[in-house]
Amino acid sequence: ILFLFYWFLGSRIFPGARGFLVWGSLGSNQGCGTHAAALVDNQVVDWCKEMMGFPATASGTLVSGGSMANIIGLTVARNAKAGIDVREHGVAGIDKPLRFYGSDQLHSCHRKAMEALGLGNRALRRIPSDAGLRIDIAALRAAIAEDREAGFKPACVIGTAGTVNTGAIDDLQALADLAAKEDLWFHVDGCIGALLAIAPENSHRVAGIERAASIALDPHKWLHAPFEVGCALIRDASAHRSTFAVTPEYLESTPRGLASGHWLHDFGLQTTRGFRALKVWMALREHGIEKFGRLIDQNIAQGHYLGALIEAEPALELAAPANVNIVCFRYRADGLDGGRLKALNTEIMLRLQEEGIAAISDTTVHGQHCLRVAINNHRTRRDDLDLLVRETVRLGQEISRAGTAG
Ligand SMILES: Cc1ncc(COP(=O)(O)O)c(C=O)c1O
Known part of the structure; x- marks a missing residue:
């Protein structure tokens, strides 16, 4: 078995796969009209709102994944704040x-x-993160004041609920307070961590997410839906609709029949789109939200378990505290400079992949290269993590002895 711990992929589950198959054979077009598939789509969006603690009056749309969900939220933010x-x-x-x-x-x-919104990369000001890799709120406040002074218009703050590097979660309550005070749109990128909201032991970590103006989340991660499906939620449904709705004569709605009601293409960039809701609907109907929440708690407990294994192993060191289910660490080798240590750890990662042991990834944390393990498969067991640590140490020793890296 090759254990997959790279990036943040989730795993696939059978009801999702069945939904995928049925979708393919039904051929429903989710762009327009009132029909059963469109109602299922609405229901999945409603469930996502409930999971996030959003009001029933909010709106949302299912998209291809987290990147698109963020683009939807940020487009509404731009239009709402442009003046x-x-x-x-x-x-x-x-x-x-x-x-x-x-x-x-x-x-x-x-x-x-x-870039796609025409604002340009420089319109996105990166605020330094603190020792826990969360946005530094004081630095953010200072940057907003400085920008106002310099003639810019502060429009939106993006909080991350689960960074891709380490799973760090920004202080969402503090960001919501600051956004309210400064009259900014508060968007949460919750592609990794928004679903912590349904995990009984860990929901406190994302407290404040329900105060966002928009949220991006990713059912193809911790709901284990087959690729692709992301979800954008917007608190102000009319701001959402007025950002995207266009009604040409050939798409006018009628009082009854197929062309009546809520047109899904009014809430995003696509016109025709597939029935991606079905695989999420089937999985949630079959297993229920509580089970997904428990599995998220399980992955987090496994992240802490792996963190403790690494701390107890003298040949390894954590690159950041294992807060949630993403664990960053490196093989230690006394006397190696940064470049050679990176080469050694990269070689360990490649051999773990090539020998069919585990697929992990790497990244840079606090300026130093490290290996990265994201545990978001409901099939992962503690034994798998024991093996990962054992094999990492074995490979580290082997490569160091042979001098084949760096
Ligand atoms: C924090 C965060 N935002 C956005 C994305 C993009 O999501 P997707 O790959 O579903 O487009 C990811 C992907 O892992 C992510 O970790």
């Missing part, structure tokens, strides 16, 4: 340049979003 009709006049008509804020641990999709 002009951006859809009509474009970003060139905005009087003061908009500023968005997030920590230096933000996922790369936010950069792509800024």
